[in-house]
Amino acid sequence: MEFLQQLINGLAQGSIYALIALGYTMVFGVLRFINFAHGDVYMLGAFAGFYIGPKMLHAFSDKPGFGVLVSMLIVAMILCAIIGIAIEWLCYRPLRDRPKITVLITAIGVSLFLSNGGQYVFGADPKSFPEILTDSYLSLPESWGRVSELGIQLSAAISMGITLILLFALRHIVLHTKMGMAMRALSFNPVAASLMGINISIVIAFTFGLGSALAGAAGILTSIQQPSIDPLMGVNAGLKAFVAAVLGGIGNLPGAALGGLLIGIIETMVVGYISPTYRDAIVFGVLILILLFKPTGLLGASEQEKV
Amino acid sequence: MRGKLVLLATLLLCGVFSHFSGGMNPYYYDILIGIGINIILATGLNLVNGYTGQFSLGHAGFMAVGAYLSSWLTLNYGYSLGASATMTTAFFVIALFLGGAGAAVTGLMVGFPSLRLRGDYLAIVTLGFSEIIKGIIQNSEPLGAQRGLGGMVQHTNFFWTFAFAALTVYVVVSLVNSTYGRGFLAVKDDEIAAEAMGINTTKYKVIAFVLAAFFAGIAGGLFAHFKQFVHPEGFNFIKSIDIVVMVILGGMGSTVGVCLAAVLLTILPELLRYVSKIEALPEWLREISENRMILYSLLLIILMLTRPQGLFGVSLAKKK
Numbered sequence: 307m308e309f310l311q312q313l314i315n316g317l318a319q320g321s322i323y324a325l326i327a328l329g330y331t332m333v334f335g336v337l338r339f340i341n342f343a344h345g346d347v348y349m350l351g352a353f354a355g356f357y358i359g360p361k362m363l364h365a366f367s368d369k370p371g372f373g374v375l376v377s378m379l380i381v382a383m384i385l386c387a388i389i390g391i392a393i394e395w396l397c398y399r400p401l402r403d404r405p406k407i408t409v410l411i412t413a414i415g416v417s418l419f420l421s422n423g424g425q426y427v428f429g430a431d432p433k434s435f436p437e438i439l440t441d442s443y444l445s446l447p448e449s450w451g452r453v454s455e456l457g458i459q460l461s462a463a464i465s466m467g468i469t470l471i472l473l474f475a476l477r478h479i480v481l482h483t484k485m486g487m488a489m490r491a492l493s494f495n496p497v498a499a500s501l502m503g504i505n506i507s508i509v510i511a512f513t514f515g516l517g518s519a520l521a522g523a524a525g526i527l528t529s530i531q532q533p534s535i536d537p538l539m540g541v542n543a544g545l546k547a548f549v550a551a552v553l554g555g556i557g558n559l560p561g562a563a564l565g566g567l568l569i570g571i572i573e574t575m576v577v578g579y580i581s582p583t584y585r586d587a588i589v590f591g592v593l594i595l596i597l598l599f600k601p602t603g604l605l606g607a608s609e610q611e612k613v
Numbered sequence: 614m615r616g617k618l619v620l621l622a623t624l625l626l627c628g629v630f631s632h633f634s635g636g637m638n639p640y641y642y643d644i645l646i647g648i649g650i651n652i653i654l655a656t657g658l659n660l661v662n663g664y665t666g667q668f669s670l671g672h673a674g675f676m677a678v679g680a681y682l683s684s685w686l687t688l689n690y691g692y693s694l695g696a697s698a699t700m701t702t703a704f705f706v707i708a709l710f711l712g713g714a715g716a717a718v719t720g721l722m723v724g725f726p727s728l729r730l731r732g733d734y735l736a737i738v739t740l741g742f743s744e745i746i747k748g749i750i751q752n753s754e755p756l757g758a759q760r761g762l763g764g765m766v767q768h769t770n771f772f773w774t775f776a777f778a779a780l781t782v783y784v785v786v787s788l789v790n791s792t793y794g795r796g797f798l799a800v801k802d803d804e805i806a807a808e809a810m811g812i813n814t815t816k817y818k819v820i821a822f823v824l825a826a827f828f829a830g831i832a833g834g835l836f837a838h839f840k841q842f843v844h845p846e847g848f849n850f851i852k853s854i855d856i857v858v859m860v861i862l863g864g865m866g867s868t869v870g871v872c873l874a875a876v877l878l879t880i881l882p883e884l885l886r887y888v889s890k891i892e893a894l895p896e897w898l899r900e901i902s903e904n905r906m907i908l909y910s911l912l913l914i915i916l917m918l919t920r921p922q923g924l925f926g927v928s929l930a931k932k933k
Contacts, residue, residue, distance in 0.1 A: 340733040340737070397914060397918070400918055401917065401918065404921060405921075406733070407666065407668055408917050408921045409917075410668060410733055410736060411861060411913055411917050412913065412917040414670075414736075414854075414857075414913065415910045415911070415912075415914040415917065416910070416914060417910075418854065418906055418909065418910035418913070419907065419910035419911060422904055422906040422907045422910060423907055423910075425904065426900065426901065426904055426907060541850075545737070545740075545741075548737060549737075552734075583748065583752055584748065584752075586744055587745045587748040590741030590742070590744055590745055591745070593737070593741055594727070594738060594741065594742075597726070597727070597730055597734060598726050601730070
């Protein structure tokens with residue numbers, strides 16, 4: 307029974323990683339590079355919630371509830387999308403034809419700038435996130451026997467539900483809209499895509515916006531579960547989500563979601579059954595094993611290197 | 614031959630200077646030793662990130678291995694050769710080399726699996742490995758775990774620091790001008806073409822990586838025996854970034870540039886600390902100068918946008 311409980315906790319944590327991992331994977335799909343700053347966009351999402359939360363609560367006559375959460379999610383997602391597009395516009399676009407390593411260093415620079423600039427602007431001490439949802443513990447009725455020991459925090463259940471909705475929305479965008487088709491074409495073959503009249507710049511900006519919006523949503527959804535946020539929270543979560551993206555097969559959307567859930571479960575199991583001090587080391591260990599034995603990830607297809 | 618003469622002359626100069634450095638202002642002495650250690654770290658890392666065109670983001674991990682291993686040796690066996698000053702110093706030098714060797718072995722273990730990967734992946738994997746090394750130290754009681762390790766005798770002085778710095782620069786320059794150097798450059802310029810020409814790219818990458826790790830280990834040992842205290846958090850991600858910034862600012866693949874950048878970036882935080890105390894300056898400027906990472910990150914971005922070859926680097930042929 308304890309195992310099942312850990313599994314539920316792991317899924318809740320993993321759904322956050324899945325949302326962030328999707329951003330890594332989408333950007334990798336269209337640009338073939340890892341956006342190191344992505345984890346910090348997630349942090350900015352949480353801080354956007356921190357600053358607009360009280361105002362939003364006020365607009366809803368100080369009653370915490372689902373309405374506040376949804377409207378905050380929308381605002382944070384829009385803000386993060388704008389930030390993501392701005393980062394791409396200012397820092398990555400001028401470097402599009404340069405060697406990969408230049409872009410990589412820039413991405414590290416952007417990530418450092420956001421996390422340290424965040425420490426300067428927001429203050430380095432952890433902030434407590436406003437209570438926009440009255441949290442409670444949900445458990446099964448006792449008449450169900452042993453199963454009733456299982457339970458979940460309301461906030462975790464809601465955030466898993468919202469994650470699921472966002473995943474289906476993303477699936478719809480990627481598979482059934484014109485922009486989604488353009489994204490897939492671009493990741494399949496950039497040159498051919500541009501010859502077919504696709505405006506590559508707009509598609510890339512859209513991809514950054516979409517990925518950053520998901521990261522922003524993840525920022526809010528984490529904060530309602532663990533209401534202590536700080537400017538460096540994005541670094542660790544970003545790295546783990548990146549591992550999740552690689553585990554699922556980078557560039558592959560269902561893979562990122564699957565990888566996120568798996569990493570969440572692995573992490574929770576390690577904390578529950580081995581020791582919390584090995585939490586980060588194990589995740590990196592998973593990354594190294596994956597890269598050694600199946601670099602394409604669980605669902606990724608192998609890609610021929612062109613000379 | 615000329616190189617060896619220059620090396621000898623430098624060592625001699627170090628010895629003479631070291632003899633007179635006793636009466637120096639301790640603050641400046643501290644900065645000076647810091648410069649020497651950073652030169653070792655940065656020129657070593659330049660082999661990997663500069664000449665070979667890979668991207669290691671975990672150099673602090675190797676520094677930690679060297680620092681802890683050599684400290685553990687001198688703390689536990691420091692007097693095994695004899696208690697006289699000469700003998701303990703001799704043991705210190707042996708411990709330094711063993712620390713370097715330990716770091717090199719770690720580098721080999723890290724390098725073999727991860728150097729098959731490219732660019733972005735390598736950066737994350739090396740970062741991951743350095744976090745794992747830090748985690749192991751934090752969980753190991755004989756190394757002081759979370760409390761840190763202290764009580765080493767201060768063996769590091771001006772002579773040893775700059776002698777090893779000179780040695781590092783000498784080895785790197787000689788290596789780069791040899792067959793190996795051509796191999797490194799070939800790997801950097803075009804890995805596929807290099808492989809087609811029969812160059813064992815993995816071999817060259819591993820050699821560069823292991824050597825860089827060795828020098829980082831030596832630098833770690835010198836650092837530990839200067840500060841007489843080491844702490845796992847002292848070898849975190851930020852430390853790795855510090856070294857990477859030196860290599861990038863100096864120009865990846867330019868030893869002179871990287872040495873200059875190491876000097877510059879060791880003095881810069883001290884200057885910033887000074888600036889942050891000038892009361893005539895506006896508040897925000899003083900606060901920003903207290904946080905050097907904001908400036909470093911801006912420096913990285915602006916440098917990549919305007920001058921990706923670094924301040925002193927040679928412009929590279931445009932890659933298609």
